Amino acid sequence: MNFLGKKKDTSEGRVLVLGGTGKTGRRVAARLEEKGRPVRVGSRASVPAFDWDNESGWSACLEGVTAAYITYAPDLAMPGAADAIRAFVKLARRHGVRHLVLLSGRGEAEAQACERIVQDSGLDWTIVRSSWFNQNFSEGAFIDMVLAGTITLPAGQTPEPFVDIDDIADIVVTALSAPGHAGQLYEVTGPRLMTFADIAADISSATGRPVRYVDVPHDAFVASVADSGAPKDVVWMLDYLFSTVLDGRNASLTDGVQRALGRPPKDFADYARDVAATGLWNVVE
Secondary structure, three states, X not given: OOOOOOXXXXXXXXXXXXXXXXXXXXXXXXXXXXXXXXXXXXXXXXXXXXXXXXXXXXXXXXXXXXXXXEOOOOOOOOOOHHXXXXXXXXXXXXXXXXXXXXXXXXXXXXXXXXHHHHHOOOOEEEEEEEOOEHHHHOOOOOHHHHHHOXXXXXXXOOOEOOEXXXXXXXXXXXXXXXXXXXXXXXXXXXXXXXOHHHHHHHHHHHHOOOOEEEEOOHHHHHHHHHHOOOOHHHHHHHHHHHHHHOOOOOOOOOOHHHHHHOOOOOOHHHHHHHHHHHOOOOOOO
């Protein structure tokens, strides 16, 4: 019994990692497990399964959980995301969850609405508001373009401060494991603004083979994604991101990584060299 009236330590107890097999989630889960923290992976394939479209299964995932890392796929800008976040937060509080860490997106009004839901939950919260990921070029939608040697996107010369997912995972784990991060909003970027042409140049340098950026019309790009058989929500998301978020609104650097971790963020060139060294971008002739 807590006779002193102190708040319970949220750095102990089981953590539910939503999207626990995804880009950030699997890194967060692995780091927490390395620290000896009990983890429950929330995914469609896990037992119990977590599916944003099946609220009836959420309670089983929240049983015995003291903290949760929330990622919403494919993006918090999707229609219905705010309703889902609101319902999840309400249920999490009912199950005794004490700390929520939300992965959000820069420049998205819909994502900021979801942030406010978490902030107004009455629970401890930490927001990680992220720029575009470096790993989109090695684990995401753009890897095939890199392998083909031509990054064809409707981005013009708009710069973006790409951030490394390993930095994001380190922030999330720190927020869940150490005091001082509740009530903090960390807006995270990489250390420099980069156009997609700059991205191509860094990948070329790291791989030793030419990779170029070609700007294409927005409508033609969206049509090609749809024609490729991509899911409708992915088509919608890419249409939204390239027509709104990539309009220059995020062309600035922040100190979120430094504030959270006490070190500078990883540069894209270092990320590119690390990926190239694995052979992932090698092209078999």
